[in-house]
Amino acid sequence: MEASAQTNRTDPVRLKDYRPTPYAIRTIDLDVRLDPENTTVTARSRIEPREGTAPGTPLVLDGDELILTSVAIDGRALGTADYEATDKRLEIFAPPAGAFTLEVGTRIAPAKNTKLMGLYRTASNYCTQCEAEGFRRITYFYDRPDVLAVYTTRIEARKAEAPYLLSNGNLIERGDIAGTDRHFAVWHDPFPKPAYLFALVGGDFARISDTFRTMSGRDVTLEIYVEHGREDRGAYAMDSLKRSMKWDEEAFGREYDLDIFMIVAVSDFNMGAMENKGLNVFNDKYVLAKPDTATDQDYANIEGVIAHEYFHNWTGNRITCRDWFQLCLKEGLTVFRDQEFSSDQRSRPVKRISDVRLLKSHQFPEDAGPLAHPVRPETYHEINNFYTATVYEKGSEVVRMLKTLLGAETFRAGMDLYFARHDGDAATIEDFVACFAEASGRDLSQFMLWYKQSGTPELRVAQGYDASAKRYTLTIEQSCPPTPGQPTKLPMTIPVRFGLVGPNGADLAFEAVSGAEVAGDVIVVTEPKHEVVFEGVSAPPVPSLLRGFSAPVRLALELSAEASLFLLASDNDPFNRWQAAQTLATTALIEATRAVRAGAVPSIDPKLVDAFARVAVDDKVDPAFRALTLALPAEADIAREIGSDVDPDAIFAGRDALKKAIATGGRTAFRHLYESLASAEAYSPDAASAGRRALRNSALDYLAHAGETDSVMERYRTADNMTDRLAALGLVVGLGLPEAEAALIDFYSRFDGDGLVIDKWFTVQATAPLAATLDRVRALTEHPAFSLTNPNRFRSLVTAFATGNQTQFNRPDGAGYAFVADHVLTLDEINPQVAARLLSAFRSWRALEPRRRAYAEAELKRVLDKPGLSRDVADIANRSLG
Ligand code: 0A1
Numbered sequence: 001m002e003a004s005a006q007t008n009r010t011d012p013v014r015l016k017d018y019r020p021t022p023y024a025i026r027t028i029d030l031d032v033r034l035d036p037e038n039t040t041v042t043a044r045s046r047i048e049p050r051e052g053t054a055p056g057t058p059l060v061l062d063g064d065e066l067i068l069t070s071v072a073i074d075g076r077a078l079g080t081a082d083y084e085a086t087d088k089r090l091e092i093f094a095p096p097a098g099a100f101t102l103e104v105g106t107r108i109a110p111a112k113n114t115k116l117m118g119l120y121r122t123a124s125n126y127c128t129q130c131e132a133e134g135f136r137r138i139t140y141f142y143d144r145p146d147v148l149a150v151y152t153t154r155i156e157a158r159k160a161e162a163p164y165l166l167s168n169g170n171l172i173e174r175g176d177i178a179g180t181d182r183h184f185a186v187w188h189d190p191f192p193k194p195a196y197l198f199a200l201v202g203g204d205f206a207r208i209s210d211t212f213r214t215m216s217g218r219d220v221t222l223e224i225y226v227e228h229g230r231e232d233r234g235a236y237a238m239d240s241l242k243r244s245m246k247w248d249e250e251a252f253g254r255e256y257d258l259d260i261f262m263i264v265a266v267s268d269f270n271m272g273a274m275e276n277k278g279l280n281v282f283n284d285k286y287v288l289a290k291p292d293t294a295t296d297q298d299y300a301n302i303e304g305v306i307a308h309e310y311f312h313n314w315t316g317n318r319i320t321c322r323d324w325f326q327l328c329l330k331e332g333l334t335v336f337r338d339q340e341f342s343s344d345q346r347s348r349p350v351k352r353i354s355d356v357r358l359l360k361s362h363q364f365p366e367d368a369g370p371l372a373h374p375v376r377p378e379t380y381h382e383i384n385n386f387y388t389a390t391v392y393e394k395g396s397e398v399v400r401m402l403k404t405l406l407g408a409e410t411f412r413a414g415m416d417l418y419f420a421r422h423d424g425d426a427a428t429i430e431d432f433v434a435c436f437a438e439a440s441g442r443d444l445s446q447f448m449l450w451y452k453q454s455g456t457p458e459l460r461v462a463q464g465y466d467a468s469a470k471r472y473t474l475t476i477e478q479s480c481p482p483t484p485g486q487p488t489k490l491p492m493t494i495p496v497r498f499g500l501v502g503p504n505g506a507d508l509a510f511e512a513v514s515g516a517e518v519a520g521d522v523i524v525v526t527e528p529k530h531e532v533v534f535e536g537v538s539a540p541p542v543p544s545l546l547r548g549f550s551a552p553v554r555l556a557l558e559l560s561a562e563a564s565l566f567l568l569a570s571d572n573d574p575f576n577r578w579q580a581a582q583t584l585a586t587t588a589l590i591e592a593t594r595a596v597r598a599g600a601v602p603s604i605d606p607k608l609v610d611a612f613a614r615v616a617v618d619d620k621v622d623p624a625f626r627a628l629t630l631a632l633p634a635e636a637d638i639a640r641e642i643g644s645d646v647d648p649d650a651i652f653a654g655r656d657a658l659k660k661a662i663a664t665g666g667r668t669a670f671r672h673l674y675e676s677l678a679s680a681e682a683y684s685p686d687a688a689s690a691g692r693r694a695l696r697n698s699a700l701d702y703l704a705h706a707g708e709t710d711s712v713m714e715r716y717r718t719a720d721n722m723t724d725r726l727a728a729l730g731l732v733v734g735l736g737l738p739e740a741e742a743a744l745i746d747f748y749s750r751f752d753g754d755g756l757v758i759d760k761w762f763t764v765q766a767t768a769p770l771a772a773t774l775d776r777v778r779a780l781t782e783h784p785a786f787s788l789t790n791p792n793r794f795r796s797l798v799t800a801f802a803t804g805n806q807t808q809f810n811r812p813d814g815a816g817y818a819f820v821a822d823h824v825l826t827l828d829e830i831n832p833q834v835a836a837r838l839l840s841a842f843r844s845w846r847a848l849e850p851r852r853r854a855y856a857e858a859e860l861k862r863v864l865d866k867p868g869l870s871r872d873v874a875d876i877a878n879r880s881l882g
């Protein structure tokens with residue numbers, strides 16, 4: 001390894017090294033005096049040795065970029081011989097033998113905090129982000145999830161600067177400080193919690209209030225704090241919150257536990273939102289919505305994220321994680337819960353298809369590349385890089401598989417046991433799975449491999465039918481490709497929900513089955529190979545496997561185009577009807593790509609075109625489902641299916657050819673659809689209306705690809721909501737139509753000053769698959785509305801270009817990679833977390849054709865070679881090249 005790269009390597013943290021801390025911290029009283037450049041924090045903690053700790057064992061607390069101003073134990077200031085402090089740690093050499101009170105004074109400068117971890121400024125307000133390791137940027141502490149303390153927080157600030165002073169728990173005192181322009185508030189959170197769930201907010205906001213009566217009849221105050229002038233955009237978030245609270249009572253028996261639940265929407269935030277106890281802090285894009293600024297997708301995201309953070313109150317807060325390796329314990333489970341919530345609130349099949357699309361487009365590539373890691377990793381260099389699709393989305397799939405294997409009732413019994421047994425604990429995945437093993441009486445040790453083995457398993461399936469014996473056989477083989485650190489894999493437990501679809505479209509019955517455990521409509525695959533034999537099958541079936549996507553695996557099953565067309569028309573499982581369309585399209589797209597690379601014109605099967613046109617106008621089918629079926633696999637999905645020697649330009653051309661063929665062949669159907677779906681009703685974000693808009697915009701997309709571009713500009717001009725306006729703008733700009741510039745100017749002037757909408761304007765331009773895009777994106781980085789310090793602005797332009805523009809990021813001259821690498825390096829000095837996420841756009845570089853691969857590798861090396869790189873970016877660069 002090169003010397004400079006070596007400086008960017010550190011020792012990893014390992015799961016097997018987990019040890020509890022020698023001391024417990026039972027309570028912490030914080031006194032925080034807010035000031036942009038000079039905030040002072042006094043932390044008084046009640047500390048005691050844990051059982052078995054030898055007297056005199058040093059107390060070593062975490063810190064990060066802190067200035068220590070005082071240390072005292074039991075009221076006596078310590079001398080410099082008693083401790084050592086750096087900006088990263090505070091070591092007290094010989095603490096008292098019994099319980100003691102430690103008082104630590106620190107100084108911080110929120111205005112200089114561009115990492116947005118710890119206490120920082122957003123607009124002219126103060127807020128905190130402590131997960132995963134941000135509390136150590138506020139005071140010296142055991143900043144790890146297994147140290148649970150009761151927090152009492154006093155906040156003081158100038159009244160004019162921060163009329164609202166908020167923290168976790170219940171407000172117990174507030175008042176003015178006589179003779180000054182200052183005031184204070186004291187909050188007490190009775191629930192012991194780890195430091196990552198601490199939050200503090202100070203500032204001037206508009207407040208939206210409501211109440212919720214819980215199932216036991218307690219009234220809870222609900223408050224949403226937003227920027228002044230945005231109070232007309234909080235109603236949907238509040239409604240989503242109330243529906244989430246009700247649903248968790250009904251679906252899981254979980255009631256809210258404090259007197260008040262607060263949400264603060266801020267415009268500078270590294271992630272989506274944060275579940276701090278009683279005081280959630282949100283990226284404002286997941287709170288603010290009104291019809292002319294937010295799309296249907298924004299509304300759905302708000303509903304999902306509000307639910308997610310609320311559900312964390314039980315899965316994450318009441319029961320937290322023992323260590324960060326267990327992150328999926330709270331995240332996978334909470335994603336599962338929010339997905340179930342949205343399924344119940346909207347259409348279950350539509351939600352399932354959207355979730356699987358996300359899984360396949362984000363998690364499958366992660367699992368197939370150098371950043372692959374188990375749902376529960378066993379080592380990490382930088383925990384912030386493990387808030388991944390694998391931990392979240394695959395983590396949710398693992399919980400869903402438990403439910404599929406155990407059945408809904410036993411699953412609920414396992415969840416009840418988990419809540420009863422571990423309330424107040426910092427738990428592990430073993431604790432969680434043990435509850436289901438106990439509730440079901442099933443041995444789940446093989447199932448645990450889902451948490452330990454990375455990579456996407458593959459099921460290879462062959463079929464045979466013996467007409468005279470009426471015997472149908474499915475030969476199912478499982479395998480899992482090698483992934484970093486895991487060259488070989490053990491066979492897993494894979495639940496395969498299935499049906500044997502007979503000639504009339506109904507599932508065929510069978511009299512007996514052997515060769516695998518079959519529970520109801522689920523084949524439980526456990527061995528490397530099963531021969532599953534069904535007796536008494538009256539006709540040759542078409543197998544419908546992995547219904548509802550019952551396991552996060554790849555399915556290799558040779559089905560004829562006729563069989564897929566039959567499933568598309570007849571399968572009683574809506575997910576597999578959608579899957580059949582995807583399979584047909586994917587096969588056609590791979591062929592079209594191959595043709596383009598061979599210099600030929602792709603030939604498109606008219607039967608496929610016809611099937612798509614028929615789906616479009618099938619009024620018996622839910623519009624949202626039709627819209628999803630009509631959406632061709634994305635370029636990145638096709639790249640993933642091709643797997644190696646990928647040429648993104650050929651994929652684009654092949655896909656464009658298929659799209660135009662469907663557009664032209666189905667023109668009449670799309671025209672009919674577009675016109676028949678016109679609506680005179682006022683906008684409503686409900687799922688049914690959103691589905692009709694999605695279908696109409698899909699028709700518009702196809703019409704535009706058939707050359708009927710007039711409708712697009714008309715749609716743009718007459719739209720009465722953001723969904724329709726943005727769909728039209730995306731087409732005008734993405735197709736490079738002559739009206740693009742005028743439309744962009746119009747859009748900007750309508751929404752000038754509205755950051756979240758300007759983000760859409762940036763993204764539309766950054767994702768246009770046009771040769772001029774890179775120059776445009778470069779120019780937009782100089783635009784006054786762009787910002788390197790605001791994560792939403794940065795992501796909407798630069799990250800959107802890297803992750804949402806296959807042809808231009810992967811330009812054959814390597815200029816896209818160089819531009820992105822430059823931005824990784826610039827941003828690394830401001831906000832390493834967001835920089836590291838951007839760099840992970842390179843994760844599929846090894847699958848590229850040789851020329852692009854060489855350019856991408858050179859850029860990754862250039863990044864890694866920069867001295868003084870953050871641990872976040874160095875970790876991604878090292879693993880990507882590893
Ligand atoms: N627990 C949050 C995710 C989150 C993680 C880290 C953060 O800081 C940078 C912020 C949020 C969730 O799952 O919603």
Ligand code: ZN
Nearest residue numbers: 308312331334
């Ligand atoms: Zn979460």
